[in-house]
Amino acid sequence: MSSIRTTPNLNERDILTGDINGSIVGGQGNTNQINIYSHGFGPVFDRLCRHVASNASFNSAEVAAQPKCHEGTRIAILDHLTSWAAASSYHYSITWLYGPAGSGKSTILCTIAQRLFDRNLLLSSFFFIPTMAYQLALSIPATRPFIMKAIEMDLLIFSTSLWEQARALVIAPIIAVHQQSPLDTGQYRRIFVIDGLDECRDSDTQCETLQVLNSILRHFIIPLAILVASRPEQHFRLAFNLGDLNAASTRLHFDNSYKADQDIKKYFMDEFGFIREKHLFRSHLPTYWPPSGTIETLVRKSSEQFIYASTVVRFIKSARHNPEKRLEILMRASDAGKAKAFEELDPLYATIFNTIDLAWDITCSRSSPVVSSEPIKDTMRDRAITQPTGRGRAASTF
Known part of the structure; x- marks a missing residue:
C-alpha cells in the first residue's frame, strides 16, 4: 500500500476545478495534501492516482461536511430522482436539474x-x-x-483531449469487461452525479463536457445514466435543445412546483425548536418564541430560496449570542414589502456584517486589557454582544 501526494492535473482542475466549494465538483482549487492508496496495484495505478481529485468524491471529508437536505424536506424531488436512477433501463439517460443560484441544487445532489x-x-x-x-x-x-x-500504452494519456481520455480509460475498459463476462445490470453501480457544471471556466468547455458525457453513454453497451445540475444558462439550454443531447436528456426545472415554501417553513420550525431546546441561552428565551408571524415573514422573504433561510438560521443559532436578540436585529432590518430573496440578501448580509464589526471590537478589547485605562464592565460587554445582562462571564466558555 503506498501513499502519494496528489496534485490534480491542471487541465482537469481548471475544467471542473478540483477543490470543493459548495458542490460535488467544486470551485477554484488549491493543492492539498491528500492520501490516495493504491492498494498494492503497482506504479501504473499510482500514475492514475496522481491525476485524481480525491476531494471531489461525494463521501470525501470536504463534501461530507456539506449540508444534506433537511429531514422531511425536498421529498418529492428526491423521490423522483431516486425512482429515475433505480430504473432497470433509461428512456432518457441524462437528467438535467436546473435552477437559480441558491435554490439548493448542490444540497439535493x-x-x-x-x-x-x-x-x-x-x-x-x-x-x-x-x-x-x-x-x-x-x-x-x-x-x-x-x-x-491503457496508461501503459500511452504515458501521455492524461494530456490528451477529454474524449480520448474517456475512450481509453472509461469506455474501452467497460466494453472489454462486458465482452469477457456480461455485466449484470442489477449488480453494478451505474449512475454518475455531476454538480456545478456552470462553474467550469468557460461556456465552450462546459458544452464540450456535455458532449463527452453523451458520447460516453452512446458508446456503452450497458445502461448508464447521468444526473447533472447547473444554473439555466443560455448555452446549456441551447445544448440540451439540439441534436443527440436533446434526444438523450430530460429536464427537471427546480421551481416552485416542488413547494419549497412548505419545506422552508418546516426547516425554520425545526431549527427554532432546536434553539429553544438546546441553545446555550435557551433559559432566556420567552415561552412563546419566536413571536407569532415571524416564521411566516421569514418564509415569505426567502422567496423559495434556501440560501436565505439557511443564512438566517446560522446567524440566529450562533452559540455566542442570544437568539432572541439576533432575531430582533434581523426583523428590525427587514422590509416585509420586498418579494425576492436575492434583493433581501444584501440587507441581510449588511446586518450580519454590522454585528460582526461590533463583536470584533469587543473581542479585541477583551483580548488586550493592558491598553484599557479601566476594566470593561460586564453590562457593557453583555449589551455589545447582545447577551442577557449577567451572562458576560459565560461568554468566555464558548
Whole structure:
C-alpha cells in the first residue's frame, strides 16, 4: 500500500476545478495534501492516482461536511430522482436539474448521491476522466487491468483531449469487461452525479463536457445514466435543445412546483425548536418564541430560496449570542414589502456584517486589557454582544 501526494492535473482542475466549494465538483482549487492508496496495484495505478481529485468524491471529508437536505424536506424531488436512477433501463439517460443560484441544487445532489451510494447505484460523483477512471476501477474491479493497460500504452494519456481520455480509460475498459463476462445490470453501480457544471471556466468547455458525457453513454453497451445540475444558462439550454443531447436528456426545472415554501417553513420550525431546546441561552428565551408571524415573514422573504433561510438560521443559532436578540436585529432590518430573496440578501448580509464589526471590537478589547485605562464592565460587554445582562462571564466558555 503506498501513499502519494496528489496534485490534480491542471487541465482537469481548471475544467471542473478540483477543490470543493459548495458542490460535488467544486470551485477554484488549491493543492492539498491528500492520501490516495493504491492498494498494492503497482506504479501504473499510482500514475492514475496522481491525476485524481480525491476531494471531489461525494463521501470525501470536504463534501461530507456539506449540508444534506433537511429531514422531511425536498421529498418529492428526491423521490423522483431516486425512482429515475433505480430504473432497470433509461428512456432518457441524462437528467438535467436546473435552477437559480441558491435554490439548493448542490444540497439535493449531495443528498441523492448518498442515497444512490447506499443502494449501490452510484458509480461516480465527479466527471473528469482520471477521477472517473479511478472510481470506476474501485466500483467495477474487473476494469482495473484494462485501465492500467491503457496508461501503459500511452504515458501521455492524461494530456490528451477529454474524449480520448474517456475512450481509453472509461469506455474501452467497460466494453472489454462486458465482452469477457456480461455485466449484470442489477449488480453494478451505474449512475454518475455531476454538480456545478456552470462553474467550469468557460461556456465552450462546459458544452464540450456535455458532449463527452453523451458520447460516453452512446458508446456503452450497458445502461448508464447521468444526473447533472447547473444554473439555466443560455448555452446549456441551447445544448440540451439540439441534436443527440436533446434526444438523450430530460429536464427537471427546480421551481416552485416542488413547494419549497412548505419545506422552508418546516426547516425554520425545526431549527427554532432546536434553539429553544438546546441553545446555550435557551433559559432566556420567552415561552412563546419566536413571536407569532415571524416564521411566516421569514418564509415569505426567502422567496423559495434556501440560501436565505439557511443564512438566517446560522446567524440566529450562533452559540455566542442570544437568539432572541439576533432575531430582533434581523426583523428590525427587514422590509416585509420586498418579494425576492436575492434583493433581501444584501440587507441581510449588511446586518450580519454590522454585528460582526461590533463583536470584533469587543473581542479585541477583551483580548488586550493592558491598553484599557479601566476594566470593561460586564453590562457593557453583555449589551455589545447582545447577551442577557449577567451572562458576560459565560461568554468566555464558548
